[in-house]
Amino acid sequence: METVYIRHPISASVTAQMRPCVLALGFFDGVHLGHKEVLEAAKAAAKQKQLSFGVMTFYPHPKDIIQANEEPRKYLTPLPIKEERFREMGVEKLFVVRFTPEFARLRPKDFVVQYIVGLRCKHVVAGFDYHYGYKGKGTMATLKKEGDGKFQVTVIHPIKREQEKISSTAIRNLLSVGNVALIPSYLGDFYEIRGKVKKASIYYKNNQFLHILVDEEYMLPTPGIYKVYVEIDGQRYKGTCQQISSNGNQSFLLVQLTNCLINTYEKRVKVKWLQFSLRKAKEDHDIYQYMEGERRII
Template identity: 45%
Template sequence: MALGFFDGIHLGHRKIIETAKQIAIEKNLTLAVMTFFPHPSQIIQTDKKVCSYLSPLSVKKEIFAELGVEKLFIVNFDMDFAKITHEQFVHQFLKKLMCKHAVAGFDFTFGYKGKGNMQRLEEGGKGLFEVTAVSEMKYKNKKISSTMIRHLLISGMVHEIPYYLGDYYSILGTIHQLSEQTKGAKSFKILINEEYMLPKSGIYDARLVLEGSIYNCMIHISEKTLNILEGAVIGFDDMSSDEIAKIKFIKRLPIKDIKNFFENMQLAI
């Protein structure tokens, strides 16, 4: 069983799940993941509250399935859960589920006030289940973490995210409104389906992924943006309202580059 919140399911998270998967294969066990919802900061008083996600729960479920997870446990993180001790967590959530091998990141904490750590997990499971702590992953001497990806989004540095996430940051939404513009461009609005964290306000070079096809587009995010994004795409006539689309953020564009962006897209048609 891999343990963690796994927001974003970045390269560090994938290392944990791949480690658990390899152990499951070697021991002929079921590959399981235990995650938590909502984010603990929404329940426990903290200076840094997380109210939007890199990967909302429905998206995490799909990614876990793609990674070969056979059984998924989602623990409701409420005040009652926040108050259980680390010993109670081991007994109620691992022993009772007959976990045979627990896998988590080296800095995984659990139980009341996070007093449980990997050493205490190993002590609590002695004779019942084994424990593997997965070491830290870094890029340019910086820890690969959900916190780092959030920092890059807040800074608008989406071009750096693939080094941490393994891919460009993306969101899912529904095409909401279409209209024609000059120079062959089609403007659109996309209704965001989930509680995604959005990048810093600005204009972004992005990719519109629709029914397996990928199109260059431009996405505008303003400080007033809530759940509807505005975008423009060139050379695409088959888009229609109510279609589910993915937006991948490639890089934030300086104002001077926006005209060149449209010209380059036209040349590519």
Template identity: 40%
Template sequence: MEVIKLNYPLNLNKIGLPPLSMALGYFDGVHRGHQKVILEAKQQADQKGLLSAVMTFDPHPSVVLGKSEKHVQYITPIADKINLIEAIGIDYLFIVHFTSEFANLLPQEFIDQYVIDLNVKHVVAGFDFSYGRMGKGTMETLPFHSREKFNFTVVEKLTCGAEKVSSTRIRQFIREGNTVELPGLLGRFYITAGEVIHGDKRGRTIGFPTANVETFDEYILPPLGVYAVRIKIGENWYEGVCNVGTKPTFNMDAFRVSVEVNVFHFDQSIYGEHVIVEWHKYLRKEQKFSGIEELVSQIERDKQNAIQYFNKIDKHLLNDCEK
């Protein structure tokens, strides 16, 4: 997949793009609804002898247009989004740098410069996609703005549990710690990436060494608590228990949230390594214990609960949503 970054004003430098079928959208999460749009663009490309493309935007428009929110946490930061879209088999990914000047384009200007000038012959977008200044361009105005230079497909909403599959719904589940519901919406488990850093090394003294993962701050973290997780170290996945919290048993005045994974059947030094945490099931809230013995007993119960979960996990979590 060729990744092309676009800025405003657009300067294509005569790159000579082939005829394209392009999916338009922000696509945070690349969830099942997004996949439906992207796969439709790919199918149209195959049917019409075009190459497939996706256009997305970075950063999130609310960072530029919002009056108060200057930092947004993502379901899929841009690096993850690139990997997921590439895995679908798309030929071109256009990443438009979202600025206030770009946001001020008239709907016709956006279509002329970022669709027609990119040699797009078929456009695919969700029913609620909007474009141009103040979102005045919609899928209803697209026929007029197309200047008859391309055809288009409107993809209707995808539902799961009678509700629309949406990034908003996914963010809410993550922030509630309802991670077990996410595969039905994402088509996969939720992941976060980070680097293993030195902690206080207290876990090894009580028989439960942990990997202290400094999670990149672009991600939404689940709330404080204990979770059954898998962690990818190098090329291998391991099961484990993760504590998101402030370690109240030891730290009376701690405010910094840590992500610590007790990795089952693993005893290597991995400081400085990039790892991926895959969030499976919320086990319990974080709590303060009266002493080390009580803490160790609870950690052992957490470990057994996680092992029991992984032994029972089945494919129903990844079943297709209602079409």
């Protein structure tokens, strides 16, 4: 997969070297089951027409620019993870357009001409509720008209779970109430974050207490105690996330793993969130004290 980072105005050197493609359009945070439907349809169209399979996404989130006074958004899948997911799904060309105030002001028709037609797209795939252009005024209906026959359009019908449209907002809401157990029915898998083990772990009997610095930009579940899986060097361990804390922009997890006696210091880890446990988190402890304390009480 080749990733092309674009900043408005798009340069002629980017458009000149394009091969005709099918484009899936959207932000795609989480790459959930609704997004997968859009991506699979674009992939199938590319295969059938022997065109390259492309995705156009944006960074940062449009709302961070349009409602610039609010806290920058945390993501379900920060951009590098989204790129990894796209690569796994067979995307050949990824366009990441920097969402700037100037880009937000682009009229819908100009977006279509400069970006979609400009990138030699022959077929667009997006969901029924996709919006583009200034004030989000462009819709899937206007896209067909504004395309002027230069590309075909496939509209994906709403993918739902129990009458509710699957959306990144629904998943964010589940994280904010700690209902991680329900997330796989939206995402197709457990919610996952990545990070790195900081500080030497404390070992006690067959328990290891890990202190994980979460990679930047990840949204975390509401503080509490959770059953988790932790993947280290491709090996999966069962554990409990005892504490979620933050210090400025950095977030930390304190995780207790059983039957994991390997040295984890400085290792990269993946944490999958299985279930909220009702026990209340001890939020006001210094993490190191907490680790020591936990060792004493076992």
